[in-house]
Amino acid sequence: MTLAIDQAADPSLQDYLTVALGDDLFAIKVDLVHEVLDPPPVTRVPNAPNFAPGLVNVRGNVLPLVDLRVRFGMEPTADTASSRVIVSEVTREEGEPFQVAMRTDAVFEVIQVRRSDVAAMPENGSRWPMRFLDGVVRQDDRFVTLLDVSEVFRDA
Amino acid sequence: MGDMLEVFLNEARDLLEQLEAALLDLEKRPGDRELVNTTFRALHTLKGSGGMFGPPAMAAFAHELENAFEKVRQDRAPVTPNLVSLLLQSADQIRKLLFESAGDHSAESARLAAALAEEVGMDGTAAPAAASMVVASAAVAPAEATRTWRIRLALERSALAFGTNPLSLFDELRELGTLSVRADADALPALDALVPTEFHLVFHLDLETAAPRSAIEDVFIFVDGPDAVRIEDIAAAPASAPAPVAEPVAETVAPVASAPAAPASKAAAPTEARSGDVPRADAHVRVSASRLDTLLDQVGELVIAQARLSALARNRHDPVLIAVAEEIDRLSGDLRDSAMGMRMVPIEQLFGRYRRVVRDLSSDLGKEIDLSFSGEDTELDKTVLDRLGDPLVHIIRNSIDHGIESAERRDAAGKPKRGSLHLAARQVGTEVQIEIADDGAGLNRARILEKAVAAGVVADGTVPSDREIDELIFHPGLSTAAAVSNLSGRGVGMDVVKRTIGELHGTIDIDTRPGEGTRFVLRLPLTLAIIDGLEVAVGETHCILPLTSVEECVELATVQSRSSGGRNFVDIRGTLVPLLWAGEVFGGRREGAIVVVAQNDAGKLGIVVDQVVGQHQTVIKPLSPLHASIGGLVGSTILGDGSVALILDVNSLARHAAKTPAAADSLAA
Numbered sequence: 001m002t003l004a005i006d007q008a009a010d011p012s013l014q015d016y017l018t019v020a021l022g023d024d025l026f027a028i029k030v031d032l033v034h035e036v037l038d039p040p041p042v043t044r045v046p047n048a049p050n051f052a053p054g055l056v057n058v059r060g061n062v063l064p065l066v067d068l069r070v071r072f073g074m075e076p077t078a079d080t081a082s083s084r085v086i087v088s089e090v091t092r093e094e095g096e097p098f099q100v101a102m103r104t105d106a107v108f109e110v111i112q113v114r115r116s117d118v119a120a121m122p123e124n125g126s127r128w129p130m131r132f133l134d135g136v137v138r139q140d141d142r143f144v145t146l147l148d149v150s151e152v153f154r155d156a
Numbered sequence: 157m158g159d160m161l162e163v164f165l166n167e168a169r170d171l172l173e174q175l176e177a178a179l180l181d182l183e184k185r186p187g188d189r190e191l192v193n194t195t196f197r198a199l200h201t202l203k204g205s206g207g208m209f210g211p212p213a214m215a216a217f218a219h220e221l222e223n224a225f226e227k228v229r230q231d232r233a234p235v236t237p238n239l240v241s242l243l244l245q246s247a248d249q250i251r252k253l254l255f256e257s258a259g260d261h262s263a264e265s266a267r268l269a270a271a272l273a274e275e276v277g278m279d280g281t282a283a284p285a286a287a288s289m290v291v292a293s294a295a296v297a298p299a300e301a302t303r304t305w306r307i308r309l310a311l312e313r314s315a316l317a318f319g320t321n322p323l324s325l326f327d328e329l330r331e332l333g334t335l336s337v338r339a340d341a342d343a344l345p346a347l348d349a350l351v352p353t354e355f356h357l358v359f360h361l362d363l364e365t366a367a368p369r370s371a372i373e374d375v376f377i378f379v380d381g382p383d384a385v386r387i388e389d390i391a392a393a394p395a396s397a398p399a400p401v402a403e404p405v406a407e408t409v410a411p412v413a414s415a416p417a418a419p420a421s422k423a424a425a426p427t428e429a430r431s432g433d434v435p436r437a438d439a440h441v442r443v444s445a446s447r448l449d450t451l452l453d454q455v456g457e458l459v460i461a462q463a464r465l466s467a468l469a470r471n472r473h474d475p476v477l478i479a480v481a482e483e484i485d486r487l488s489g490d491l492r493d494s495a496m497g498m499r500m501v502p503i504e505q506l507f508g509r510y511r512r513v514v515r516d517l518s519s520d521l522g523k524e525i526d527l528s529f530s531g532e533d534t535e536l537d538k539t540v541l542d543r544l545g546d547p548l549v550h551i552i553r554n555s556i557d558h559g560i561e562s563a564e565r566r567d568a569a570g571k572p573k574r575g576s577l578h579l580a581a582r583q584v585g586t587e588v589q590i591e592i593a594d595d596g597a598g599l600n601r602a603r604i605l606e607k608a609v610a611a612g613v614v615a616d617g618t619v620p621s622d623r624e625i626d627e628l629i630f631h632p633g634l635s636t637a638a639a640v641s642n643l644s645g646r647g648v649g650m651d652v653v654k655r656t657i658g659e660l661h662g663t664i665d666i667d668t669r670p671g672e673g674t675r676f677v678l679r680l681p682l683t684l685a686i687i688d689g690l691e692v693a694v695g696e697t698h699c700i701l702p703l704t705s706v707e708e709c710v711e712l713a714t715v716q717s718r719s720s721g722g723r724n725f726v727d728i729r730g731t732l733v734p735l736l737w738a739g740e741v742f743g744g745r746r747e748g749a750i751v752v753v754a755q756n757d758a759g760k761l762g763i764v765v766d767q768v769v770g771q772h773q774t775v776i777k778p779l780s781p782l783h784a785s786i787g788g789l790v791g792s793t794i795l796g797d798g799s800v801a802l803i804l805d806v807n808s809l810a811r812h813a814a815k816t817p818a819a820a821d822s823l824a825a
Contacts, residue, residue, distance in 0.1 A: 043792070043800040044697055045783055046742035052782040055792050055800045060457060062777040062792045062800050098780045153782070 012115045018144055019086065020106040022074050025144045027111065027137075032149050034087040034099065036107050039079045050076075056101050058087055063101045071152060072128050082106040090153045100153070111144070113137050118146065164209035166442065168254055171198050172247050173508065179240050179247070180511050186235035193377055195243075196222070196229050202250065214253035217265045221246050224272040231370065233276035241519075242272050244512065302333065305372060307361040308386040311379065313354045320379060322359065328375045333365025362390075445538060448499055455488070455495045456775035462488045463772055463796035489773060501541050503581045503590070504532035509545070510552055514577060517556045524563065524574045525556060534581040536588050540660055540680055544590075547653040551592050551676050552577065554650070559596030559674050569671065571595065587807060588682055593675040599668040601625045626666045630654040658785070663811070679807065681790060689774035689793075691801065692752060693767040694738040698801040700774050700793060701763070705806045707753045709768050715751065726751060726762050733762040736810065741788060754806040761810055772796075776803055787812025 016027035017036075035058075042054040042065050051071040052064045065085070070076050084107040091097040118135035131154075134146035175198040182191045203218040210218075221243070227233040246268050252261050307329075311320060329335045340358040344350070363372065369387065376385045462484055469481035507529050518525040536544075560566075560575035567573055580591040601622060608614040608628050620628075632651035657664045662680035689700035690709075716727040717735070724735040733753060737746045748764035755761075776791040783789065788809035795801050 041799060043802065045786065045789070045802065046697070047786050047788075048783055055783075055802075057794050057798055057800050060460065060794065062779075062794065064780045064782045066782070092781070095781060100780065100782070 013112045014115065015110050016113050016144075016146065017086070017110055018108040018139070019068075019084075019104040020082075020108070021069055021072055021104060025108075025139075025142055026068075026104075027113070027144045027146050028086065028088065028149060030110055032088045034089065037085045037087065037101070039083050039085050039103065040101075052100075056085070058099075058101060061099065063087065063099050066100050066102045066153075068102050068104055068152075072132070077105075079103075080105070088149055091150055092154060111139055113146070121145070161209055163442070164205055165254060167205060168202060168210070168250075171202050172251060174198050175202070175247050176244060176512050177508055179243050180515060182235055183237060183240045183515075189373075192229055192235070196225055197377065199225055211253060211257065213262065213265065214250060217246070217253060217269065218250060220265075220269040221250075221272065224269075224276050227276040229374070236275065239272075239275050242268060242275060244516075246272065302364055302366045304390050305363045305365065305369070306388045306390045307359075307363060307372070309359040309361060309376075309379075310384055311355050311357075312384065313356065315355045315379075316353055322357075325375060325379070326361075329361065329363055329372070332367045332371060332375075333363055335364075336362045443498075448495075448538075452495050452499065455492050458488050459492060459773045459775050460794050460796075464798075467796035485773075492773060496537075499538050500535040501538045502532060503534050503536050503541065503588075504529075506541055506544060506548065507532050507579050507581075510548065510579065513549055513552060514556065517553065521556065522562070523556065523560055525560060526574050526576045528576065528578050529580070530578070531581040534583055534588055536581075536680070537682065540588075543656060543660060544678075544680070547656045547678075548590070548592065550650070550653050552579075555592060555594040555596065555674065555676075559594040559598075561597050565597075583682065584679075587679045590678040590680070591675055592678075593673060595673040598670040598672060598674050599626055599629065599666070601670075604628050626668055629666070630664075663808070681805070687774050687776060687803075689772050689803065690752065691769040691772055691795070692738075692750070692765040693769055694742055694748075694765050695744055697742065698769065698795060698799065699738070699765070700772070700801050700803045701752060701754065701806065702803075703771065705754045705756065707755055707760070710751050710753065712749055712751050712764060728753060728760075728762075731760065733760045735762045735764055737764045738804075739764070739766070741809065741812070756806045756810050761806060763804075763806070763809070774801075774803060 015030035017030050017033050018025055018027045020026075037058065040056045040058065042056055044054045045052075048054065051068075052066050053070075054065045055062050056065045057063075067076055082105060084104055086102045086104060086107065088100055088102055089097055090100055117137050119137070120135055121130060121133050128145075132148060132152045134148045136143050136145050138144075175195060178191050178194040178198065182188065182195060185191060199218065199222045203215065203222045206215040206218045225243070228235060228239070233239075249261065249264055249268055252259075253265070309322070309325070311322065312318075326335060326337060338360045340360060341356070343356045343358065345356065365372070369389070372387055373385075379385055462481075466481045466485060469477040511527060514525055514527045517523075555577055556575075560577070561569070561571075563573045566575065576595045578591070578593045580589075580593070582589055604625050605614065605620070605628075608625075608631070609616050613628065613631055614620060629650050630653070632649065654664055657678055657680070660680055662678055665677045665679075666674065667677065668674040687700075688703040690703050690706050692699050692701060710726075710728065712726070718725050718727065718732075724737075725732040726735060727733075728751075733751075735751065737748060739748055740746045748766050750765050750768050751762040752765060752768070753760055753762050772795070774793045777793055778784075778791050779786070779789060788804055789802055790805040790808070791803045793801050793803055
């Protein structure tokens, strides 16, 4: 409830959930996050794209499991004690919105980001596909890269 | 109110379709009285409910239409092709008035109304004569010799519920002349079996009138039911000699019509008083598709929970529990079939719409085309049907625009002048096949190749096979029409057709013969919801094969396997069945223990798996766009233990394997 009031009071603030991929910190808009789960068992799909290797059962819905590490060009790793899956909604220009389960190395906290604090990504400072990224903010001496979830799945 | 509007718009959509169908039939059989009545009823209902719920402009326009058509109904104007054209355009206009509220349509409405009025010989807008007035004037009209008509009125038992009021029918008849009414109460059940809302009386009416038979028929135009009204001419009576013959029936006058409602006090048991000599009205309930979806989702959840229960019962080895689980299994299976059945619609609904498309196109292009259908009663899931509409229109447009030649060219080629277009549907296993076949010139391969080379799709100098050239028409960015006509250039291309069919897990193939015609074959899954499936294990992955395509399972070790030319076959009772190694398709190795013999559209196919687990009702969960384009898969499902299994489709698996070089040698072409 306080969340709603805060937002109403200051529309320039947005809530983001911070997650880890490898050593880097990323953030996803909280509005898009349905839930955060421990990694469920995965059914591998033959001939599937590398970044979406399988399917998981989330409360009776079958969702594609997306390994964000692979989507960002990192090596896939086995699940660890801190691995979490984020269920998120993806909207695309064409077709119905759908849900995905995104595997991340860890999930931390919800932070508030002021739009005016977001800096553009440095042109050649990024190891990742630029179009997936919404910008970067400083949070307690660390850089947090904001993800554009729809972009991550466009053309996927 | 919003709901009412929704209901009205849905109804109007159906009525417009009915109207178009009736008009197209009427064009072929202009003298068919029943079609004239159907057309009139549709117009009348559109006007009526439009007056209550529709925009005023639409109600007014529908009123004009009804007035104009009233002339036809009274045989005062003939059904001409021009009239049918105008009325079809008017149906489009009503659609615009209803569904495209933006923009000013009044000029077009006025033009159509004027053209119609002229066509039927009415003097412009000066005829707001409603139907009842015309009937009344018919009674006063020329002093012909009066005749006596005997009318037997046997209403449906449910007639009262549908708003038929015999009293008002009698009142209308009285406007025509002298009426005597006798009610035959023989069919009336005993008091304790009487249901007051059901109608059991048969009326014998004698009407002495100078009005023509059609005026009497008009009174009964809204009475439905086979054989509900029988009108006989018993005598050309002189001006005043009614004297109806006495019949052994209780002679009562009109007020008896309310009698069935009176002795209502003890009507408790709604028994079947008479065993169905009155055919029951085929009552329909309009349900929104989203509520059916919800029902089906819930049935799906039930089926999954039931699978868990069965697994549990088996593990407990409790015979009582197993018996209950089996009972629930059977019930949920029945429930599933009923729920699925509600979603199935005959493809006729779709085909019917194309009659209009073909008619308009052939007149625009000056090509005469005979459209024929077969297998219209083939049923298909409504979701699939709805999404097929546009792709099929596009294929039909292409066939007529590019395929079928002009009459002169056909004549020169020694073909009948009239082109023919045939739409066929049939069910093959779990697929529905739809064919669109024309007898035109066939695809112009030379031109397609030329275009493809010019567009850089095909490298200059390469010689693709005929089949590859045919497939090029599905390539985005290739249009073979030399000039973009308003027909072929309506936005969607054949690439969109192919994509839409693909999204429905279907395929599209072309079979074209130069000079003889082109045939498009669409293969679509019967449903997108629940199937009976055979659960098999391939490595660690559990998969479901649709049971309808599975014939038998045999152990690989017990059958002779041979290879010929690098291909693998097994000999099953003398038939050589090509093998498809599921493990290999899944990117693993060529191994397995059981051959599942399946029937696909090219014949038999042996799918080698590691293990057969059992038989399940399977709720098909569609794959997300991330996985939807993977060949061989039609969906996923959740097993009793909560894990996810993949649903394989035999046809697309075979096609997929044929395209994959790694697996191609294990599959007969």
